[in-house]
Amino acid sequence: MDWFPIVAVTFKFLVLGTGMFFAIKWHYDQGKKKKEIGKEEEKRAVLRAAGKVAALFVLALVVLVFATFTLAGRLGLDLNFP
Template sequence: MIDWVPVIFVAFKVLILATCMFFAVKWHYDQGNKGADRRTVLRAGGKVAGIFMLAILGLGLATFGLASMLGMDLRLP
């Protein structure tokens, strides 16, 4: 039984990723057919990029905070 656990998890992961990629491509294709103006698309892209950068910064700060709270050595060699 234990030998099948990784096989089942990998198959599930591939199935979920394939489904998500299908719907992502379909959504982008449908958005391209709407004919949204360039300014709106650039504004939305800027917002997504800004939110992504804030999320990366927050995750980094949370990681370093947790690591220092656990007493890990964070100094570079």
């Protein structure tokens, strides 16, 4: 399979290049929009976004702990504290 690395690397560069283009474009557009938004609204937006990220992190942590204990119990591991 000599052709697979060539196709995979080409695909990877195309996907990453497209993603970088849109990331740069998004940041450029946000910079233009930021000039229009007031300082107080910007602070509120940042705090709201930080709260959402923190809530998502806690939810992901709870789901991960639940999934870990469920899998460990199904595998027959002893989860009792001494």
